[in-house]
Amino acid sequence: MVEIENGILINFEDEECEFFEVPEGVTEIDEDAFCGAHNLKRVKFPNTLKKIGDSAFMWSGLTEMHIPANVEEICDSAFQGCKCLEKVTIENGLVTIDQNAFFECIKLKEILLPASLKTIGNAAFRNCESLESAVISEGTETLGNGAFLNCHNLKKLSLPSTLSEIEPAALAGCSSLDDLILSNENPYFTISDGMLFDKDLTKLVYCSACKDSAIIPEGVEEICDYAFAGCTKLKNITLPKSLKKISSYSFRNTNLLTDVYLPDGVEVDGDPEFVDDTCIHLNGSRGEMTFYPRETPYNECFMLVFDRDFSIMFDHKPKYALIFRMYFAGIEGAAEYVKKNFAKMIGMAVENSDVDTVRKVLELREMVTKRNVKRLIEKAEYCEPIHYLLTEYAKTL
Secondary structure, X not given: OEEEEOOEEEEEOOOOOOEEEOOOOOOEEOOOOOOOOOOOOEEEOOOOOOEEOOOOOOOOOOOEEEEOOOOOEEOOOOOOOOOOOOEEEEOOOOOEEOOOOOOOOOOOOEEEEOOOOOEEOOOOXXXXXXXXXEEEOOOOOEEOOOOOOOOOOOOEEEEOOOOOEEOOOOOOOOOOOOEEEEOOOOOOEEEEOOEEEEOOOOEEEEEOOOOOEEEOOOOOOEEOOOOOOOOOOXXXXXXXXXXXXXXXXXXXXXXXXXXXXXXXXOEEOOOOOOOOOOEEEEEEXXXXXXXXXXXXXXXXXXXXXXXXXXXXXXXXXXXXXXXXXXXXXXXXXXXXXXXXXXXXXXXXXXXXXXXXXXXXXXXXXXXXXHHHHHHHHHHHHHOHHHHHHHHHHHOOO
């Protein structure tokens, strides 16, 4: 059964159908129209079609697809989860591929995107694990967040001169991408030594996951979100003195990276997600300080950025967790900082039910006094282990 109203194909129901020809005059495939049509292998679109709606063919059994020239938009999740889809041809005319459009089309091997295309949406080709090559033609302007995320077999990708925006994680997890080609005419980006930078060489946007070492040149001031995410072969990295900012998730899944030396004054915006085995070395005005792999179960312990007076410019929870760790290790300057900010720091540890931190603070018997222990006991009303520790400690004062 096929339901069509005012040129919109609203619904298709035929569990046995393997081939369907959409009638001439249809201008739009409505959302979910063919969703879950597991036996449907091929569909022929009319030249009148302009739009393929949200989830239109989601989880269907399509094996190949031809998009005619009049189609201007492939909407959200239109072909998501089409796990038998091996071949897609798109004629010139398409303007937008929306988010998740081809998400988890795990048999799709190659894609040639037309010159008419302006936007590739977030996660448009995410987890297309068989995709080996993709050509983004001249005309495309935006590559969305996670557009090719985790396309592990993607070996070759061509980027046009018109591409002006590459959003975070667009190429993260492309562990085989060793042939990233950028048009020499692109005025926004440049490629050097397997790394993608903005044209001024002040921002590192992406590093090839095929690299086992990286030297970031002087002049670079920012490592963008997810820049090294998925660089599972990376063992060594050299950061420039010019570096001012490391953005969120920039070192996610860098499993072989053993040492990172951060220059003085670097700001970390969120959690760069250094893995558990990475040692962090801080070169500051007080000399070099080294933080070995974390002992606590909190990733926040490696959200690092120090300036000259040990203040840290990120969320208080990871900030205080790290400084407490410094304090317990006897690192110079940490005790002074903890003493100055103790009320806020211990209060947050109690509120976050951080039993280990509270226990270690009490064992040192330096900061918790008769004057503040009562207030802390009240704060710990809803965390029984901490409430017990504080109550027992109070008896010793």
